[in-house]
Amino acid sequence: MRETPPLCILDEIHKYGQWKTFLKGCHDSYPEAVRLLVTGSARLDVFKAGGDSLMGRYFTCRMHPLSVSELLHAELPDDSLIRNPLPLDEERFQILLKFGGFPEPFLRQNEHEPN
Structure with missing residues (x-):
């Protein structure tokens, strides 16, 4: 048995229409089974405008290209x-x-x- 749950990386998932509902369901249904890393190029504030159904389930980290x-x-x-x-x-x-x-x-x- 693994000590650390597997990491599932989802890139550009915001292009999927129900992405927030999908992530919320994964996080709430399987909190100990999988770790989620969501990446993308879209501006997060655009998605926050309509309310945040993922509140308390994520943190943001801005990554810049190397100079x-x-x-x-x-x-x-x-x-x-x-x-x-x-x-x-x-x-x-x-x-x-x-x-x-x-x-x-x-x-x-x-x-x-x-x-």
């Missing part, structure tokens, strides 16, 4: 690295093009897993 400076120094997460971007060499530029600027795919750099 060129962060890509150049990804192995050294240190405040002293905050400075103007440096020129980007061809190898790092190709990695950025291949995996994108979001943290998880860039740091994972796995061609066999979808970004």
